[in-house]
Amino acid sequence: MMDLGKIRINPRLRTHWEAVDLGFTLARSWYKTLFLSWVLPAATLLAILTLIFHVFEWPLWIPTVIVWWLKPLWDSSLLLYGSRALFGETLSVDYSMKGSLGFLKPDWFAWLTWRRLSPARSFVMPVTGLEGLKGEPRSRRVGLLTQRSGSSSFWITIVCLVMEVSLTAGFYALILILIPETVDFNLQTIAESESVFADMIDNFVALMASALIAPFYTMAGFALYINRRIELEAWDIEIHFRDMVSRQKSRKPRASVSKAAQLFLGGILSSLLLFATPQTTEAAPLSQLSRESAKEQITEALRGEDFHVMETKTGWRLKENPEEDSSLSEKLPEWFIDVIDWLAGLLRPAGSNGNSSSVFIIASFLELLVWAAAIGAVAWLIYHYRQGIRALFTSVDLARHKKPKVAAPEVMFGLDVRQESLPDDIPAEASALWSKGEFRAALGLLYRATLSELIHRYEFEFHPGHTERECADLVHKGQNEEQVSECLNNFVLNLTEQWQWTAYGHRQPDTKAFEHLCENWQEVFPA
Amino acid sequence: MTDSFENRDSNKDELLPLLQQLRDRINNAVIGQPQVVDQVLIALLAGGHVLVEGVPGLGKTLLVRTLAETIAGNFRRVQFTPDLMPADITGHTLYDMNKGTFQIRKGPVFTNLLLADEINRAPAKTQAALLEVMQEHQVSIEGTSHKVSQPFMVMATQNPIEHEGTYPLPEAELDRFLLKVFIDYPSVDDEALLTRIISGCSKDTPENASSSPVFNAQQIEQLQQIVATMPVDNQVVAYAVRLVRATRESVVFSRGAGTRACIALINTARAYALLRGADFVLPDDVKAMAIPVMRHRVARSVDMEIEGVDTDALLADLLEQVEAPRL
Structure with a gap:
């Protein structure tokens, strides 16, 4: 169970980027364990897959893609470790790796399929693992969490992706720089060659780039998640008052105004916390006052000067004009609103209150269009490159030896080489x-x-x-490859010489x- | 007319074995560079000049010296330097105090084979001193033209690695060279053989070979005459022209080859045909000579330079696209 009293960070409200910084700091603190927790299972799987693919002569880049696709699995062990270490518990690498399976168990299929490419993965994954939510409650919770931190989590993903690519490119650049000019070394030639060694190096580099960045990526998302919970559940206030209560308990009880004030505020806080987050917070058994006397004290305290200070603040905020919204809604036909409402119901982020403002309708509609366009684009790409995709999954040997049949040309070298253009009896003619x-x-x-x-007959190009x-x-080369007979080869040689x-x-x-x-x-061209 | 052809054929029958002997002699001396030797011989037979590009120490001087020895000609070598003056190459006049007259002091160009070593180290005005002698086979000193001895061939070298302090050859100068030849490191076996011979570990030293000339100047001129009169079918000429024009029309070149390239292509194809013992020119001969003839006459487009595509690769690609002659 989560004990806020043991939290290892200062649970204050942070901006999103401060939270990301905090995540990076956490990653640096626990880097060794996090790195090993990620790289050991991933490297083991990659090694096994590479061996299998090598034995069967399948393309060796596929193991890297598989390991890359399973990133949520490897990241879950980091999240498990981070969530425990944040509250003072230390896990071994072995335990965090084993525990990761249980961590992702509730919706592992979703994370490895349609949620795999989610740009907010590192931020949203803790909802599954730490809160154990599924289905509609999870959706509502994710909607609530991403209301203000979604864009930051998206940019973390982009930055970490760029870092991974940079690390990979940097590795090859380093090799190129370190190789003396006198050595004839062409990276492009090696990359284009079918060398098993080069493929293995590629796989290793891709794995290491992912493993080096993964702790930062996961911890940054986790810190954003924690920051959002601090904001929503007022962890900071709860912890402060817990401290106050514990200090109070350690002193002798004195009937004074200050005690009453503490108890009063403690009571309010406890009520608030119980109301706000019944599933996570635990109400402290503070109040030993009767309801009436507490109410009197509250009323008395509210009359104090502290609650009557007037303060004026100025600033910019978005102007809300409900009239415009309603007029826009009125302009739209009813059936359109109904359809959009229905679609929005499907797509509505969890936690929204269900009010179909026109902005929300348009946003939902645009979202629908974007999704439709994305799905259409993927479908078109698959259709367009269907031959290449099919070739990927066919045997390598077949791909190597079977040449696509090219339509025979009608004119070559300015000559009509159609068989119809030739007389029936060539030698006689x-x-x-x-x-x-x-x-x-x-x-x-x-x-x-x-x-x-x-x-036409021998398919020479x-x-x-x-x-x-x-x-x-x-x-002649065709004869060596047993495409044509020796007799035909000699005939062509003689004819060419005579010609x-x-x-x-x-x-x-x-x-x-x-x-x-x-x-x-x-003889050479029998009818 | 018939007599002259018969004479030509009889000369050819006599000279071809000697040509093969010459080829073998040079190949024995310059180990591991048969293609370079062939191309230099082609340039000699076609009466042209050669620009050789290669790193130092690959036997360029040895090649020219051996060639000079085998054709009983004179050989001079000029090391091009930034302070070399045109008169240092062509020659100049000196006032003779005793006779009270101007005397002409002929420069190193008055030879049969001139090795212009590292030609791009001299500034453009010095390089230009070779223009007249390469084209006209004559040198003008103080307004008087002086013919150089025949046969005459310039073999210039340039280093592909160093660019600091060098002056790229102007287009007009490049166009004067019939062929641009790349000389590369020999194969492992050839390099091992070369090392054994030079270091005295082998008895097959070049000194064991005969040093007597194979050809005299007159025979070389006869060979050049045979090459110049070798029949070329119109289809083959048209093919050569198509190839050259394709370089001008292609977008991968910012500058295509000029008309001199067409002439050079036919002349070198003839020499190539003679070298393989043939009586007439095939499209294959033209194709074989296309890259060494055109590689210094074209300039890659900016795109191709940025992409780092080699001129030879672009020309090879062009050769695949241009239709070879047929019926």
Whole structure:
């Protein structure tokens, strides 16, 4: 149980950023334990996952993503430790790690699914773990807590995220700086390579960056949460009066006005605290006065000068104009207000009193639009990159060896390589041209038909910049990879040589060689 | 006309084995740089000049000296420094007190092979002293033109590491170089062999090789003539022009190659074809020479410079995009 008397911090009211500072100070004080509580389970899981993924040759970045996604689990052990240490209790690393499971148990599924990306995670998580609230009470409580501290918790998340990224980038920058210029070391090449070692280094760096920042992130959110509770539940006043009561108890009882005043104020405070936070505060058994005599003393005290001091304060505050609000509400159609009210009921932050002011209606509507846009954007991204996402989850070997089939081009190198554009009997047509003395045309037909066959039948991908020699080299490479037969490779080599002699050397080709090519045509490209 | 072609073919049959011998001799001396040797020979055969970029100690001087020895030519080396004057390279006139006349003192450019070491260490006016001799093969001293001996080739070097106190070559000067050759460290095996030979751990010392010239100046000119008259199909010429024009149209270059690049591309492709023993030029020859011919004639766009993309990589990408000739 929480005993405010043992609290280790000065429970005064702080601004949000003072509270964040307090959180950072707490993180520094308990850093070693917090760091170990975070890093030990996370590193163990990462090591096991990396090993498994390495054995199955799955992408090694996925373990890092899994460990990153499970951050609420690791953060819960820090929160558990922080919540106990704040009230003077010291837990071991081992105990806080074990206790973290129970800490997050009430709604672990929510934290690991739809609440995982909540920007106020560090601030809201204690509601689950420390107060044990679920469902509607939790929503109301979160709504009440985030009324004034929500933006600070959001910025903590952003700052810590930036710090994590900076640490990661800084690590690589440090390596680059420390490596002598004479050493041929290219970080980009290593990053793009499929080196297991490089992937493991990446995983390690990402883990360490998260682990180093996590204590600050969690404690800052926790301090914001504590600060908000001090504000709402008046811990500071309660503690002061507890001190007063304990001091009073230690003295001999004297019937004096001062005692009466103390008792009176103690009574008020106790009533207030009992009224404000019945679930957390404990009323001290202060009043031994009768109700009537206490009332008399209260009335007497209220007549005193201290309660009649007039003070004037000036300042700026938002002007409230209820008339404008009502006029705006009147302008909106009833059905629209009903729909928005219904939607707002679904989205309404807990703790709100249910008044549907026009500002709230518009805010809810905008919130709905933003959520719809965000969901739409995610859906579109998934649809747009569905091939890549599918490839991620398919076997690495398949991804490596299976090339996406590219549509065969119709024109290559300015040549029509469609099979429909070629005559049915290529060798006969080429021989006819040869017999007419059109040697270049005859060889050209053979060459064009060969290219067409290579593209359509053997799925070779030639680029516009490929020369004839390079095309022949690709076919030769295809033979080495058992894509084409040796016979076809030799045919392409001979044809290319004959073609080059004719086209660029302006030499009359050898008739025997041409006839040989025509004979081989049927063999290498059977119908 | 037929006689001249027959003479050319007979000359070629005689000279090609010698050319291979020359190539082997230089490769034996300059270990582990066969591509650089080939490109320097191509520049020699095409009658051009070479700009070699590489760190010190990779055998640039040895390469030029060996080349000079094998072609029975003269070799001069000029170390370019910030205080080097144009007259220190080209030559100048001196008043002879005894004869009472002006005497011409010819500079180091009057040679067959000139090694302009670290050319970018001299200011632009000194670099410009080479413009005339590289283009016209002549030097003007006191208004009189003096022809340099043939064959004539300038091999200039520059250091890619140091930029402090250097003067980048002007575009006009760069355009005079037929090829820009990168000389890099040799492979592990070649470096080990080189170390063994130089340190006397191996008997295969370069001194064991013959030091007699393989070619005389006349034969070199004959080879250059063979290269200059080698047939080139119009499709191949069109391909070379397409490649050069593509550098001007591409957005990755802020400055494309000029018309000299088209001519250089065809001339070097011819020399390359001769070096591989062919009688005619293929598109592959043009493609093989495209990067060394154009890498110093183009300038990367600012975007590409910021992204750190190499000029060679951009040119290689361009080569894949420009359509090779077909039917």
